[in-house]
Amino acid sequence: MAKRGAGILLPVTSLPSQYGIGDFGPEALKFAQFLHDAGQKMWQVLPMTAIDQGCGNSPYSPTSAFAGNYLLVSPELLIDEGLLTHEELKKFAAKYDFSSKPERVDYESARAFKTEILNAAYKHCAKKCAKEFQEFVRSTEWLEDFALFSVIKHSQGGIAWSEWPEELRHRDAKALAEFKAEYAEEIALQEFYQYVFFRQVKNLREELNELDIELVGDMPLYVTMDCADVWQKPELFNLDEDLNPVTVAGVPPDYFSATGQLWGNPTYKWEAHKAEGFDWWIRRLGNLLSMFDRVRIDHFRGLVAYWAVPNGEETAKNGKWVDVPYREFFAALKENFPAMPFWAENLGIITPDVEAVRREYELPGMLVLHFAWGNPAGNPYAPHNHTRNSVVYTGTHDNNTSRGWFENDATSEEIKNFSSYIGRDVMDGYIFTSEVTRLAVSSVADTAIIPMQDYLRLNADARINVPSTASGNWVWRMKPDAIADGLADRIRAACTLYGRTSPSA
8 A cells, every 4th residue: 555645846946045046055955854844755846957048948848858957056065065165156146136036036147157156166176076076977878968069059159959060960970079179178067067966966865865755856758959869869859851850749739728739849759769678768767766766757648649740830739649669668667667666747638548558557647636626526636536546736837826726717617616615615815725735635645746835825926837838937936934934833734634644743
């Protein structure tokens, strides 16, 4: 019998910090202690892979399937590690105004600032961590290509790799060797960024595990076209002879969009992945499990069949479903990861074959309470229809906050049905948030995950993402004083009442 538990969803970028973006430093450890005090067993985060400003800083459009987001590196931890001095930190931080909007991520300033402090830290590495750094470089097989990709891109003014000179675009061996020789120091610097990232996330995970808390990661199914992986291994993606996408990814019309969602990511050439024993996927998931205790697989249904939209379409409406060799794929995953520590994001249009795979491998699926109230009786998201091997959420990173949903999105019928369901009239977003959170924690689902915004009862201003919009997303941050005294005790009491944790000692 699975053990009941609970956790909180909060992106690392959304933590408070003095430097424009949340990171792995003191506030992460402070939040870990809050989770422990609140009786939580899991901290779920969003993807922490490398991001690009040109993709709206979306963690779901990574520029690498493997590399980490160096913006999450903590300056304070660099000082603790002897890789940065207090004087250096003070000098660099003085250039930026990070205090004007503490509730928003400042990606532009954070990117410039983190680059400066990491460049300074690299100069200390020779005395402090040279042996460990070189071992990381030797043992990390994807690292050189990612670092090379990053440096070439910078040398070309940031343009997409598909627009690079032909010899670099097509990875001519002689041209790459000459570039590596000329830019050896810059390549080593990019490798150092990754060394620090993985060192700090490893330390955070260990701190969490000491508190009996699991770190739950998130894997975007797709990578962006302008990423190291497509440049390095174009044969694994559905590209034409000129290295342009034949089809791009998305989903058909659904709850979030009447025209579907056109993501634009290149789709995979699954027969090529099958021919190599799904090695790329196994290495990708293995890399994630070096950081996380469990991994949520975003758009899980795309591992059974995916929505392929001809390149050049303006919406996702004219796509079609294409089958994946999923039986062989999941057999390979099971062989390499016997515990199968994965969650399946099974929202949207889910066909019987997708659910059959999920059940066969006993992968928990997702239940979202915001979706339950149009017609609760037969709705799988309504609490009376929940099943054990599931993860229940009030909402996800793609939903409004619960208060924002009630105040801005809910129909009068949904509010009426919800009120009838709980047996009293619900007239405002505060009460709705409290009640829908209670329903999630009381669910028979083995795991309940609540977005931090709902525990703080925040309105739509705290929403993380609006699907199919290109700007204004991924910027919300929790204010430093947001967690009131007594909140941890109240959360623990509710989780104790519903068998998800034990009373505090």
